[in-house]
Amino acid sequence: MEKKVCVVGAGLVGAMLATRLAQRGMQVDVYERRPDLRKANIKAGRSINLALSDRGIRALEMVGASQRMRELSIPMHGRFLHDMDGHTSIMPYGREGQYINSISRGMLNAHLLDMAEQTGGVSLHFNSPCADVDLETATITVQDPATSQWVERPYEVIFGTDGAFSVARAKMLRTDRFNYSQQYISSGYKELSMPPLPDGRWALDKNHLHIWPRKRFMLIALPNLDGSFTCTLFLPFEGEVSFEQLVADEQVLAFFGQYFGDAKEKMDNLLHEWHSNATSSLVTVKTTPWHHKDKVLLLGDAAHAIVPFYGQGMNAGFEDVRILDGFMDKYPSWGALFAAYSQQRVADGHAIADLAVNNYTEMRDLVADPHFVKKRALSVRIGELMPQRWIPLYAMVTFSHMPYSEALRLGEKQDQILEQLVRQGIDSNSEPSDIAKAVLRYL
Template sequence: MSSQSVQQKKKIAIVGAGLVGALQACFMAEKGYHVEVYEMRDDIRKSEKVFGRSINLALSCRGKEALRMLGLEDEVTKNGIEMFGRMVHDYKGGTKFIPYGKENEAIMSIDRRKFNELLISAAESYSSVYINYCHKLVDCAFDRRELTFEKSETKELKTVKFDIVMGCDGAYSNLRFNIMKNTKLQYSQEYIPDRYMELRIPPNADGSFMMPKNYLHLWPRTTFMLIGLPNVPDHSFVMTLFAPYQIFESLDSDRKVIEFFRANFVDALEMMGEAFVTNAFRTLPPLPLVSVKCKPYNLEDYGVLLGDAAHAMVPFYGQGLNCGFEDLIVFNEFMEKYDHDFKKVLPEFSEYRSIDAQAMNDLAMRNYKEMKADVNSRLFILRKKLDNILYWMLPKTWVPLYTSVSFSRIRYHQCMANRDWQDKVINRAVVTLLCCTMAGLTYLGFNMGYFAKLNSRLAPWCSRVTEMINFK
């Protein structure tokens, strides 16, 4: 029997028709498999309101590559808008621009719902793909290769057979929960102390954007921050306030909310309107943010976790979507490498990919501090400029962290290792320069009688620089 015939006879069950699930359905259909997708929600293309987050998505190199492989990049990107860097807002409404990378390097802001609708339609365009809506996974009998779903409208139970099951059902994955009961899966989750609330800046009366559109707008305030991403469909900005839960708890009246926004986000408040902001705080609960790590991603040769089900991450690097889509690229590469032998594909994929996904999880956590605090630091700006100069001089040797993560397909764990190496090089160079400078000044001081005077003037400065350096 030919390889193609075997593939056509295998049934792939995908749990979740979100972004990763819908795109994986396309990948598997392209390979000749029969694909059944089971989605807990109704068809979002027919729903007025969709349950879940509405924070706009940041699409960059890794995600675009997955779309390009299926001929979907142009259709998706025409519904997005490029962002070339961060536009940082100060307390008085002034701004400064911090580019992401080179002049032409940009990430793309895309409406989450529109993106998901496009991918669902793409999946359903394959005759071998069928999406079952309103199906909630309630039980798995892996020994019999059976999944049991509850139909949300009738509460009727439906049991289906599968050959390979793929969990694309998000951070709170039901499939992962069932896999944990059947294997020694290492699992951890971390809720960060901060919550988030979604807000909105509407378009101008003439339908234009209220702020410059090709930027991620950022109001960093050390322990909390507000961000705004441009939205193509209606020229609004999707705004998100990230803050410790205690801050949300303290804003328990309209007066306190307005005072808080006037003190910290005066320009954003003017654009959103006081009535809108106070109503949002009265009606919207601040939502939690979770980071998930697990290993392995596979259950023998018939089950695998992909996307957030395997590695949900906080949204501060804009890589959740891109990391999930890159999962599919890597999975596809292993299928080709092992000629669809899932006894090899699934464990090899899990071992290879988990290293990178866990590194990206850590980078996302690390980037929160950068976004809410470090961007206001002169040392941070200086480091960005130094990285860009060295990148221009040594493009193959010195690639800035953000560039390697967002504008290349360098493995995530290598991006992190490269940054650690760069930190060591810079720190040692600074220490060496300081030592040489002090040695030279000491020599001059002893020979010209100025040592005591110079030492008293330079000591505070040297102490301050030393404190700013993170010795590795």
Template structure:
């Protein structure tokens, strides 16, 4: 049955579209406002990552609206990390157990599929090139700018869902209210997108079903596969210092640097200099705030509530999980928006704080530790523990990525406990065979059995 409450979703990106579909399925009329043009008719990548890592929390959300199988047809499973050293030698680390993978998906392709689904719903209206200027929090009156005509106009929905990203204008209005806590933290690193094009036969020049990492201590580059045979490379690099984006000013400097640090990748990147100097530098920000809600009339979701850096591949997945949680609360509490919003905030805030902290930690791991033989040995030992004690030990990465029933906060707490155990164990281990030492087995028996 269609409901009379008028809902507005600010933001027509991945989270905004998915949320609008959930709301429509509950019988609400939903207006979606997006400041950019319709990406199905305009190329608006503007330097943003064109592919993302989709894992189990995201898949769960897509399954509930019936498009997971369609997305899997254009997603590439990545079963392991492949680390490239400065000499082009490779080492490997599986992501999970046999058959488990994260998936490289096109941001634009996924967004287009969600927009198509939203447009097909009779109670969803899409409005493009409509920018939020200000929200009058007391009345829910929103001043909008039509970026085509340059004219301002006002809307006054009953309930506003702010899915308008890390630089949310709705959140900015809430920040002006009393007792609103806001924390913003940038890494001293930016990122730049580069490309490894397809091979002449249309195939992939690197292992297709893997996420490739070039860890270099204080910086790194990664590459994710695309359906067309190309790889999207992302270089995470300091803004200033030596080396940095600031220090690489000429093609000669760039070529010499890549030849020294990423020689096997450089040979596969014919447009390196053009892309490096033309593509924008993106920033890496973590945002935490509270409250996410106001008077049962406004709710922040996705990056507007909890922007995180991309190093656990969970930004989109966490946003999609927001929608999954909201969906169950909508079914349980119907039109009791105050209860829905308060419960949502209580449930999600500790978990999004946890994944934000984990994402920063994982940057250090990917940038530095994955090139450390001791770290790789520890991961092999952890795999042996998982096989021996499957009910008592699940690696942190698997808890976050492949176990959607484990909240992020619980995964973080379990991971910290496991790290204490590993520190004690690794004092007795120099090789994989040392795992069978009596003192190692006795310690595991005491702590896990």
């Protein structure tokens, strides 16, 4: 594995992968269709901030990005729920000391690009769209920004980290026995902002992820380092309460007034942003396998684009890099490496995709559902009483490194047990011995 390799896409996962490959001594060419986000004042393609948690953190530590990562992170210890009347409550994410982090996509990406360059082994090519990937020869066709000419460049292998609409994957789609699905949910999203208070402080508690759950839709807000919050409205495209119904200013204001009164007061640019910011769709992409022979491997959203409701998109992509890195010590050839990695990791990509879709229902709907709240509190309580035997699903996904597919499987088992217990009248306030006895009957 000494020859030149190619990474298509210099987003979060591409930048981390290039860094890691160069740290392993490889020469890496990275092609990115957009300008260098460290120089150009470009809008991030998607969400402005992201939830960084343990899986992503371990991968960032692997490449040596820990310090800057911590500087950029705002810890969020739980869900800060806002009801229709403006009442609030807090639902911790895990045990004391367990939290997720709000982090700027752009600043983290910029740091990973800096790191990639500092390795000395990575050449970054911006404004260089990739038009084609020849899967049999690992040759890409890219546009040279200096001449605007399309040129072919052969490599030993190509890594496709070019996101949910990957060019490499589109090519693999046409190969025999390649399984693929893209499924959109019926809701879309729109990003809005909540500026800092006049004194520069955050308008809401900055150490929580704020949620306004409204059954068929929801608003969330994550803090930024500059004192602002980025708010995201998730709402059906069509139907009674939907994006298609919110056109005129008064409709938008009435909607926010009715459902998100306490937030609306703090969103100074609501109408302007409503009209100027895009309404975007949300897709789940599943593919099997993730590689083509010993030539091409997909990672990150290119392999498994997921909806954002578990806060795991970036974390799953970073974990791809860490797991691939671990496999590189075991497999001497690209072909064996790609096949073994795809064989193990595909099930985890499918699992986090399903978990993320399920969590949409949970966040917008079940957080406000007494039965769910009861089950969730009981699960947390069991985790406290029997920490060796019971890790709540959210914690397995967010604070552990067990395979996502294992977390999904255990989570389904836990849910069946919780249903049984609740039916028996056991809740988080029951006697610890009663809880333990009941759980052990099923575990």
